[in-house]
Structures are given as structure tokens and as C-alpha cells.
Amino acid sequence: MKALVFDVDGTLAETETVHLAAFNAAFAAAGLPWTWSEQAYARLLTTTGGKERIARYLREAGDDPERHPVAALHADKTARYAAMIADEAALRPGVAALIAEARSHGLRLAVATTTTPDNVEALVQATMGVPAGALFEVIAAGDMVAAKKPAPDVYRLALERLGLAAEDCLAFEDSRNGLLAAKAAGLRTVVVPSRFTAGEDFAGADLVLPSLAGWSLEVAPA
Ligand code: XBP
Numbered sequence: 553m554k555a556l557v558f559d560v561d562g563t564l565a566e567t568e569t570v571h572l573a574a575f576n577a578a579f580a581a582a583g584l585p586w587t588w589s590e591q592a593y594a595r596l597l598t599t600t601g602g603k604e605r606i607a608r609y610l611r612e613a614g615d616d617p618e619r620h621p622v623a624a625l626h627a628d629k630t631a632r633y634a635a636m637i638a639d640e641a642a643l644r645p646g647v648a649a650l651i652a653e654a655r656s657h658g659l660r661l662a663v664a665t666t667t668t669p670d671n672v673e674a675l676v677q678a679t680m681g682v683p684a685g686a687l688f689e690v691i692a693a694g695d696m697v698a699a700k701k702p703a704p705d706v707y708r709l710a711l712e713r714l715g716l717a718a719e720d721c722l723a724f725e726d727s728r729n730g731l732l733a734a735k736a737a738g739l740r741t742v743v744v745p746s747r748f749t750a751g752e753d754f755a756g757a758d759l760v761l762p763s764l765a766g767w768s769l770e771v772a773p774a
């Protein structure tokens with residue numbers, strides 16, 4: 553194994569309640585009467601990508617996403633998320649220790665996420681106190697790929713930028729969409745279900761753990 557490839561939201565940290573607050577704050581700031589409950593958000597989360605999620609919500613409400621400035625709303629939401637996550641972020645158990653263990657073994661580190669590069673930067677700064685680029689050699693994120701998870705594109709981009717084959721890498725994910733993306737790209741995948749994904753179907757995962765607490769690369773899937 554030569555590299556670990558981490559999903560971000562739900563895997564590095566339980567970020568989705570902060571994303572939800574940022575979406576609702578952006579809608580309110582735009583004077584829109586849209587408020588997502590946690591229950592509604594849990595359902596909408598099966599659509600990856602904030603812009604895609606807003607569009608799905610509108611279509612399900614019988615509205616036309618083309619009638620609304622979805623990209624501008626999402627940009628405002630992203631700015632709000634970055635401000636909020638600074639105060640509320642904490643890595644999930646075992647993540648910092650695994651990253652330290654990987655670095656001590658000379659493993660390379662990458663990110664493959666649906667969220668934006670700005671959000672990755674905000675989360676890593678808030679939880680690790682360093683720029684994301686100081687920790688992750690490759691950050692494949694958001695709109696860098698046309699097709700978001702469960703499509704394999706973002707993992708394929710990470711592999712391409714690492715210059716590694718899928719079999720040399722181990723992926724860490726929290727959702728079924730992320731598992732499908734990583735497996736379609738050929739990576740062995742460890743799933744650590746998160747608050748909003750706990751009930752999903754993780755068939756095909758190489759390992760499913762409640763968290764990374766106490767887990768070591770010594771017992772990683774061969
Ligand atoms: C989870 C997602 C993202 C976040 C919101 O990403 O699907 O859309 O919910 O972030 P990950 P954006 O692949 O890290 O689990 O609004 O920036 O999309």
C-alpha cells in the first residue's frame with residue numbers, strides 16, 4: 553500500500569449538520585422561504601454536491617432550478633460553511649492517529665471529496681491547524697470532475713494525480729455513494745458510517761468499522 557485516500561464529509565469529521573446550517577442560512581439571507589429539517593436533509597444527502605442537492609429539492613417541490621441562482625446560493629452557503637466550521641469542527645475518533653501513523657510509515661495522503669476545495673481547506677485548518685495542502689498531497693474535490701459520487705471520477709482523478717494504481721491505495725468513506733465511487737475506481741475501501749449514513753447498504757466494502765478509533769494500518773485489508 554502506498555497511499556490513503558480520504559473522503560471528507562462524514563469521514564474526516566461529522567460536518568453535515570454544519571453544512572445544513574449553512575444551506576439554511578444562505579436560503580434565509582436570500583429571502584427564500586426554504587428551510588431544510590434534519591429529516592429532509594438526511595433524504596437530500598443521497599444526492600451528492602450542494603448545487604445538485606438544491607436542484608433536486610426544487611424539482612421535488614415542483615419548481616424549476618433554472619429559475620433560481622443556484623450557483624450563487626451555493627457560493628454563499630460555502631462562505632457561511634467555512635465561517636461556521638472554524639468553530640465547530642472536530643475530527644472523528646481515530647482520524648488524527650491514523651494520519652500520523654500513515655505519515656510515520658511514509659504513506660502518501662490524498663482527498664477525494666464531493667465538497668469544494670474551499671471547504672476542505674476550512675475543515676483541515678480548523679481541525680489540524682495546517683493548510684490542507686501541507687497534509688494531503690492531492691486534493692480531488694467538487695467540480696474538478698463532471699460526475700460526482702457515486703461516479704468513480706473523483707477517485708480516478710486522485711489516482712491520476714498521485715500517479716498510483718488503485719491497488720496501491722486504500723480509501724476511507726462514510727456513505728454508500730462514496731463506497732460505490734471508490735470501488736468503481738478499483739480501490740479497497742474502509743467504511744466508517746456516519747450520523748446521516750448509518751443505515752445505508754455497505755455491501756462491497758472491504759471493512760466496515762464504527763469508527764477509526766484504535767484501528768491501525770497493521771490490520772488493513774490486504
Ligand atoms: C459530501 C457531499 C457534499 C456535502 C456538502 O461530500 O455530498 O455535497 O454534503 O458540500 P463527501 P457541498 O464526498 O466529502 O462525503 O455543498 O460543498 O457540496
Ligand code: MG
Pocket residue numbers: 559560561562563725726727730
Ligand atoms: Mg462522505
